[in-house]
Amino acid sequence: MTHGTRKPIPKLHRAPQPPLSHRGAAPDSDRAKKPRLSEPAASGQELNPGDRVEGLGDFGKPTGELGTVQQANEDDAVVKWDNDGRMRVHQPSLKKV
Numbered sequence: 001m002t003h004g005t006r007k008p009i010p011k012l013h014r015a016p017q018p019p020l021s022h023r024g025a026a027p028d029s030d031r032a033k034k035p036r037l038s039e040p041a042a043s044g045q046e047l048n049p050g051d052r053v054e055g056l057g058d059f060g061k062p063t064g065e066l067g068t069v070q071q072a073n074e075d076d077a078v079v080k081w082d083n084d085g086r087m088r089v090h091q092p093s094l095k096k097v
Contacts, residue, residue, distance in 0.1 A: 045096055047072040053079060053094040062095065 047053065047069050055065035067081040077094060080086050 047077050052097045
């Protein structure tokens with residue numbers, strides 16, 4: 001059984017961008033950009049045993065954790081944190097104090 005009415009299907013207009021998920025949301029083109037690092041990673045900085053360091057969190061923001069370098073190589077460092085035990089940390093996650 002077919003219905004007797006055949007209405008043409010309206011064409012949808014192309015939007016320059018997809019609609020926002022909610023009012024005030026950032027457009028897709030802006031969401032993909034990462035925030036800038038608070039401080040650039042020190043590439044020429046060499047860590048040695050005995051150096052005091054501060055841990056860096058997401059996007060290079062200081063976490064407030066302080067510690068002392070026990071061992072270090074060009075990539076990683078073993079840090080004895082003031083409030084707890086040792087941990088092997090990737091050097092870009094540390095800032096010399």
